[in-house]
Amino acid sequence: MQKYILKRLGQALICLFAVSVIVFFLSHLSGDPAALMASAEASQEDIEALRVRLGLNRPLHVQYWIFFSNAVRGDFGRSLRWSEPCLDMWLKRIPNTLLLAVGAMMFALAIGLPTGVMSAVKVGSWFDNFGKTFALMGQSLPVFWVGLMLILILSVHLGWLPTSGMGGVQHLIMPSFALGWYFTAAICRLSRSAMLDVLDSEYIKMARIKGVPEYLVIMKHAFRNASIPILTVGALNLVALINGTVITETVFNYPGVGRLVVDAIYARDYPLVQTCVLFATLLFVFTNLLVDILYAYIDPRIRYG
Amino acid sequence: MPDAQALEGKHDSFRRMQPHRTQGMVGTIRQLPLVPMAILAVFLICGVFGSLITPHDPNKIRLLDSLRPPFWEEGGTTKYPLGTDQAGRDIFSRLIAGASVSLVVGFTVVVLCGMFGTAVGIVSGYLGGWVDMVLMRVADIFLSMPLLVIAIVMAAVLGPNTGNLILILAILGWASYARVMRGEVLRIKGGDFISLAEVAGAGKVTIMWRHIFPNVINTLVILSTLSLGMVIIAESSLSFLGLGVPPPAAAWGSMAADGRNHIFDAWWICAWPGVAILLVVLSCNLLGDWLRVRLDPKFRQL
Numbered sequence: 234m235q236k237y238i239l240k241r242l243g244q245a246l247i248c249l250f251a252v253s254v255i256v257f258f259l260s261h262l263s264g265d266p267a268a269l270m271a272s273a274e275a276s277q278e279d280i281e282a283l284r285v286r287l288g289l290n291r292p293l294h295v296q297y298w299i300f301f302s303n304a305v306r307g308d309f310g311r312s313l314r315w316s317e318p319c320l321d322m323w324l325k326r327i328p329n330t331l332l333l334a335v336g337a338m339m340f341a342l343a344i345g346l347p348t349g350v351m352s353a354v355k356v357g358s359w360f361d362n363f364g365k366t367f368a369l370m371g372q373s374l375p376v377f378w379v380g381l382m383l384i385l386i387l388s389v390h391l392g393w394l395p396t397s398g399m400g401g402v403q404h405l406i407m408p409s410f411a412l413g414w415y416f417t418a419a420i421c422r423l424s425r426s427a428m429l430d431v432l433d434s435e436y437i438k439m440a441r442i443k444g445v446p447e448y449l450v451i452m453k454h455a456f457r458n459a460s461i462p463i464l465t466v467g468a469l470n471l472v473a474l475i476n477g478t479v480i481t482e483t484v485f486n487y488p489g490v491g492r493l494v495v496d497a498i499y500a501r502d503y504p505l506v507q508t509c510v511l512f513a514t515l516l517f518v519f520t521n522l523l524v525d526i527l528y529a530y531i532d533p534r535i536r537y538g
Numbered sequence: 539m540p541d542a543q544a545l546e547g548k549h550d551s552f553r554r555m556q557p558h559r560t561q562g563m564v565g566t567i568r569q570l571p572l573v574p575m576a577i578l579a580v581f582l583i584c585g586v587f588g589s590l591i592t593p594h595d596p597n598k599i600r601l602l603d604s605l606r607p608p609f610w611e612e613g614g615t616t617k618y619p620l621g622t623d624q625a626g627r628d629i630f631s632r633l634i635a636g637a638s639v640s641l642v643v644g645f646t647v648v649v650l651c652g653m654f655g656t657a658v659g660i661v662s663g664y665l666g667g668w669v670d671m672v673l674m675r676v677a678d679i680f681l682s683m684p685l686l687v688i689a690i691v692m693a694a695v696l697g698p699n700t701g702n703l704i705l706i707l708a709i710l711g712w713a714s715y716a717r718v719m720r721g722e723v724l725r726i727k728g729g730d731f732i733s734l735a736e737v738a739g740a741g742k743v744t745i746m747w748r749h750i751f752p753n754v755i756n757t758l759v760i761l762s763t764l765s766l767g768m769v770i771i772a773e774s775s776l777s778f779l780g781l782g783v784p785p786p787a788a789a790w791g792s793m794a795a796d797g798r799n800h801i802f803d804a805w806w807i808c809a810w811p812g813v814a815i816l817l818v819v820l821s822c823n824l825l826g827d828w829l830r831v832r833l834d835p836k837f838r839q840l
Contacts, residue, residue, distance in 0.1 A: 244675070248682040256688070259695045369827075373819040375771045377778045378794060378812030385805050396801075476686035480775055484798070494687060495779060498694040510687055517684045 237529055245518045252514045253304075256507055257297050300507070309511075310504035312497070319508040323490060327512075329399060330489035333481070334474050336409025337416060345417040346463075349424030353432060354451055364421060371418020376477050380411035380484035397486035404487075412474060412481045419470045420463070427459040434458075461531055468524040472517050571828040574821035581818050584634045585641030592631035594618075596788045600626030605804045621806040623796055629806060632788040633814050639789045640818070643704055643773045648762050650708040655715025656758055660746050662716065663723025673716070680713035686775065693781035703782050707769055718761055722754045756833040760826055767822035774815055790815050 291299075303310065309319040352364030387407060388396045394403050431437065432455055440450045478491035486492070490509060497505035584591070603626040607614040614621060620629040662673040689706050696702040726732070727750075735745050776782035777791025785792060790811035797808025 244678060245682070247675070248679045251679050252683055252688070256691060259691055369820060369823055370816070373767060373771075373823055374816055375774050375778075375791075375812070377775060377791070378808075378815065381794060381798060381801065381808045382812065385801055385809070389802055389805070472684070475684045479686055479690065480778065483779065494690065498690055498781075501694075506691060510691055513684050513687045514682075518682050521682060 234529070238526055241522050241525055245522045248518055249511075249514060253301070253507070253511055254297070256510045257300060258293065261293060261296070261503065304511075309508040312502055312505040314497075314500040314502045314505070319505050322493065322505065323508055323512055326488055326490045326493055329487065330478055330482070330491060332405060333408055333412055333478060333487065333489060336405050337413030337474055337477075338471070340410050340413040341417040341420050345420030346424050349421040350428050350451070350456060350459075352421070352425045353428030356429065364425060368418045368421040368425070371414055371421070374414065376411055376414065376480045377484050379414045380407070380481055383407045383411055384484075399488050408481050408485045408487050411484070412477045415477065416467075416470055416474060420467055423466055423470075424459065424463050427462045428455060430462075431455045431459040465524060465528040465531065468527070469521070471524075472520050475513055475517050571824055574824040574828075577817050577821040578825065581637055581641065581821075584637035586638070588634045588638040592628075592634050594628040594631045596627060596631040596635040597786050598627065602626065605800065607804070608806050620810050621804070623793070623807045624800055624804070627788075629793075629810050632793060633790070633810060635788040636790040636793060636811065636814070637818075639700065639777075639783050639787065640770050640773060640815075643700060643707070643783075644766050644769045646704045647707045647711060647769045648766050650704070651711040651715050651765070652758060652762050654708075655712040656719045656751075656754070658712070658716040659719025660723050660750055660754070663720040664727065664746055664750060665742070670720075674720070677713040677716045680710065681717065683710070685710050686772070689772070689776060690779060690781055693776055698781050698784045700783050703773060703776060707772055711765065711769070715758075715761060715765075718757060719754055722757045723750055726750065726753050760830045760833060763822055763826035763829055767819035767826070770815065770819055770822075774811075 300310070307320065309323075311317065312319050312322060315322065348364045348367060352361045355361055384396050384407065387394045394407055398404055437450060437455055440454050441447075445454075478489060479494055480491070481487070482489045482491035483495050490513070494506065494509040494513070497509060600622075603618065603622050604624050606618050606622040606626075608621045609616045609619050618628045618630070620633070622628055623632070658673055658677070662670045689710060692706045692709075693702065696706070732745065732749060735749050740749075773782055774789070774791035774794070777789040778795045780792065780795065782791055783789040793811040794808040797804065797806075797811075800807055
């Protein structure tokens, strides 16, 4: 078990390193931020001076090494556009994004899980068809469109919820729902197939023969056993939420790290882009790692895969 | 089944238990998923012949006709059946033009990922050893990246145009093909026909091309159909952020982004592209599910 954990940890670190290299070199290929930042009348010498001051005149691998050694000490540089330390900017916004992610998970579990379970219990009925269609539709719609339609219906036509920004619970409802949409469909599908598998087992038949009431059969016997695959495979899908936050926060103008990435990219702000992408990958990679370890802990067959 | 019928005659109980199946060509056609295939056929036609069948020029700006609603609302005409956007361009024509963008990007990415990913998967699965280890580590690195975030950075760096978009999506997508194909190859590697071919003296490349590849084509087709939908969603998301196909070219994602500014007064600009995306991706998913059940019963739980 320890060997498996160490192996996966090593892979995670290599991946993080590779992504940092890729992003660093990519963002430096895209153009000269000094020229962007300098005012229109700046002469060549002024732009050169700016480049020296920002450290952009040194060779790329030297710049990368400086970045890396600073990063390991916790210094991710200052944003070129907003002149604040990048790490602080990211840390200020991550609680908002986490709030959104938790909201999305709550929607997904509250809507997706019961729908999937009931579809499996009543397989073949109209509810099952509805559940299957719902799951399929959920995976066929892009997040930005779900967000736009929510704004259209709930803000424009009904006026119930505000369209953007941050404030109270009402600012969270629509973005969480849009973000969790894909995850809801995935959970619905997962729980349906997991429950179908479990409901076929011998011990379920035994419980029914014994005369256990049907609701106990479903909740106490079937669901508990189905929840293991649902939990682990569902958690793997959870990381896709990181991708979704970028679009959702842009649509709803929500001050989270997803929008920070987009804003930084539009502004050609290298240090901020690097920091954000690095941390997004960090979250992604380590969530995957935790889930893999959890899965290996629960199901020993995985460790030898 | 035919043997049982021949043996037991016309009125046996076994035959009565079989559900009635329509024979012949009509029966075969009725089993196909007709609605998804029809929608995808329309998508294909719009994509290939788009410039010929649009009722209006999708890029011509006509400010006098801007922000017209769809024809069933007040102020709309049947001349612009789904309405016009803020520059007076007909939405219906732009939808058709956008289909060709999505089609080109989607098919190209799926073909590229399919070719490269399958090659890597088969080589990795069949040869094993350090080749397998190295290739799978590389694939793992690509699989562990948050796709959309990296795609945005790459698109911003390389500049928004169709070619770059295809490149980016293909680079980020091949790894999952490689993983699945490798799994398939590992599954069939133990088969007798492989050992017999090796004993007969077939070279490694011959075995991979003539024996392994035809057996994994089923999985490849299923995976390709399902990922076409995902690629279209990814392309439209990138276009929505302005990092996909550049304006004024019509792409479903950028049409939705345009519509976002007019969501209070012109809901139709951002609504219709999403409907188009929904129809196409839903059809891809339905077709993929049907193929999965038909071609490979072991995959029904995937």
